[in-house]
Amino acid sequence: MCGFVTFFSNSTIAEESKESLREMRRTIIHRGPNQDGEYMDDMLYLGFRRLSILDLANGQQPYSYNNELEIVFNGEIYNYIYLRDELIKEGYEFSTNSEVEVLAKLYKHFGEKFVEKLRGMFSFIIWDKVNKVFFGARDPFGIKPFYYVENENGLYVASELKSFHCNEDTTYREIDNEALHNYLTFQFVPEPKTMLKDIKILKPGHTIRKEYGKSHEINCYYSIKFNPTPGSKDEKMEEIRKVIDDSVRLHMQSEVPVASFLSGGIDSTVVTALAKKYKPDLKTFTIGFDRQGYTEIDLAKETADKLGVENISKIITHEDFANELPKIIWHMDEPVADPAAIPLYFIAQEAAKHVTVILSGEGSDEVFGGYTIYHEPNSLKMFNYMPSMVKKILKSGASMIPEGTRGKSFIERGCTPMNERYVGNAKIFLDNEKQTILRNFSSDFTIPRAVKDIYAKAASYDPITQMQFVDFNTWLTGDILVKADRMTMAHSLELRVPFLDKEVFRVASKLTSEEKINGHVTKYLLRESFKSELDLTAIDRKKLGYPVPIRLWLKDELYSWAENIIKESNADQYINKASALKLLEDHRKGPFDLSRKIWTILVFLIWYKIFIENQSPFLEQKEIAVDRN
The missing domain is CATH 3.60.20.10 (Aminohydrolase, N-terminal nucleophile (Ntn) domain)
Structure with missing residues (x-):
């Protein structure tokens, strides 16, 4: 790299x-x-x-x-x-x-x-x-x-x-x-x-x-195109096994040490298991937090033991998290408010002490249909048979139901067209919510406008494939791969992603929606392809990614830290501080989880300080004061 x-x-x-x-x-x-x-x-x-x-x-x-x-x-x-x-x-x-x-x-x-x-x-x-x-x-x-x-x-x-x-x-x-x-x-x-x-x-x-x-x-010169093609399940599974194995083999090419990230899920497990075939002494790396329920270290160690590979893990505290954040955002270049970037930064730091190249499972969810949200078209199928006038009435009625009431979101989603409902894996602020946050709010810059061209190109696809196509063109390039590259390169570590390979995509692009989402199972045919080869619970485990306890921290340990960032920011011409502080206080009081909204604002404010006000985090590195319980 x-x-x-x-x-x-x-x-x-x-x-x-x-x-x-x-x-x-x-x-x-x-x-x-x-x-x-x-x-x-x-x-x-x-x-x-x-x-x-x-x-x-x-x-x-x-x-x-x-x-x-x-x-x-x-x-x-x-x-x-x-x-x-x-x-x-x-x-x-x-x-x-x-x-x-x-x-x-x-x-x-x-x-x-x-x-x-x-x-x-x-x-x-x-x-x-x-x-x-x-x-x-x-x-x-x-x-x-x-x-x-x-x-x-x-x-x-x-x-x-x-x-x-x-x-x-x-x-x-x-x-x-x-x-x-x-x-x-x-x-x-x-x-x-x-x-x-x-x-x-x-x-x-x-x-x-x-x-x-x-x-x-x-x-x-190249564009993502899906081509769902019915065919023999066994032949498709064999083709999946063969092409991923070949991709991992090619991604192992190196004259320096190669290792693998390992979480508790199928993606990194498949990559690690195949990499071990070509490097028996493969090292693996896992990250976790000092909060119960926010670590995959035990699951990863269980998988590592079954695969017969060494596993090195690291625990992050909220102090680590807050104190490194300005440096992390400097490395990121742009504001990317995905909390998972922080654990990725720390695990890359640890891995760089041992190796120069690291394999990872990024891209599998987009390629094989791995996000839980891809169940939505099937769960909302009943609304496809309702006249548009009925859906309009239902949606209007649902808007009057108090937030948090069971069924409200289901009705609203079912009565909203896909291109207005789904814009990718993260939808933080709705258009009407931005009015209270942005000083220069414009009704011209709507969510449907942001994805209009993408949906136009995906018009012929089934709903699940449309969602994949949206994620390929937004979430994957703007979030997943940005944090993957910047957080590893921050430590001079080369990250390789065998699932994001032209030949792997060629094979996966032929899968039907049922071969991606089958009942409650995501990445169905990928899981089926490796079940016989990998007798591991990780094959059927739900996706966790890098779970980060910001919901808890912003209520407790990091509340004052977040409050100070908002109050001391000089980005008043862009962000309404009073609205941002109210979000923070409402989150602390509950009952709703507003942590992702708050985090999105905080990351922008820190980025603004570094790149617009030119206050580099490397000039005067000071520890950020955090509350300690």
Whole structure:
């Protein structure tokens, strides 16, 4: 895993700009502590930080090819050996075993279309010196980050947004109001927007191209498409076992130590069990909290013992949680209010003491249909037979029922169209609730507007597959993969996700809704595929993820801490402090759990202090005062 900073200038790069570009590169040293490199000519700068994984001796970057190409590359190409062999048949010779040399010769042979052949996680930039073309791409699922800014001076690209704040030419601090509205809905800003108006993200499966004197252009080379196909259950199960095993095998490619995260669920259990086949002395890592009911350590240790692998665990306290939060948000780049990011940060910190590469189960829920909410279309099926007028009357009546009354939510959800009801795994604030929180509330930036284009592309899918498609295009890219990359890279740890593989998705995309959600069982065919191979209770265990006790902490130990963050914030032009404080007090009094709403506000306020007010958590690291029981 690595990181890069690039700049394609519209004119000769000024001497005074060079140090700013180098500072942009230094900011991401955590992404690549093993090697520092740069290439510069009159119009172009490529800066690189390397974390050595493959071809330790010869993988230096930027990589120069035949005085024609200069390349920076972040990620892993899992089929690079196959592609290398194909190029050798075409007469190409290789002087290294590195992936970046394969990329150079693929580009030379196939041109920009070569990106369609890649199987892996990546973002890269190729400077074609002969044709004066600046070309980049991001992997099909968005596993690796790719931020960019184009202004009158040229096109900047960076692996992390924080790099832009080291250069006066790219230090943007104007908040995008629509992005802020969407953040309160999703707990993150859906791509390609960021919270900052002038900084964008290249969408997964897209390329970016710029010629001298012209604006950049963006094109799609890969898009997620589901193709539910009836077929033999046994044949599908065999295909699932084979393709996941092959993906794990490829994801084990490394010249440095590889380990696995292990929770109590099926995803990490399958990955760990298959990885052990290729590395019998595999280490596993688990995290938990010092609150009963908020740890999977015992379950993970039980699974580890049955699999015959070593398990290393770590317990987090609320003091750990609060004191590291500013640093965590700095690493995150953008406000992502998923509490699970914090335990991921700590377990990555522990794992980095032992290994350089870690396997994880991210993506399985989106690929195989693993979220409990995917039961909803089946549970609400009765409403499909009701006339729209009846549903309108029922919904109106339900609105008058007191909050918390049993059945109220069921009626409201059943009488609400899918595209208004489901926007992904997290829906924090409703549109009407934002009016009391946001100073600059606009009725234009609604929840249906945020997902309109996604639902238009998913119109032909069944309801469960529509939900998957929404999560692929929002939750996965904006939350799951952002925290996975940033929290592991904070400790120079490379995270690999075998479920998010083009071949795995090709197989999973053919599953019918019944093969994903069967009765009360999620990921039905995935579980069935490994039942005979893995005699473990984890196969049938419900998903917990990284359970975080913020509901309890915000009532007790962290109440005063949260109150102080709100009161001391200078983000008054965006957030109504009185409303935020009322939410906090209402949560403490009960009976409703408002912790996720409060957490979303708190993360934004801390992010604002760091990135808008420029108060880095590394300048004066002080412990945050918390209440102690």
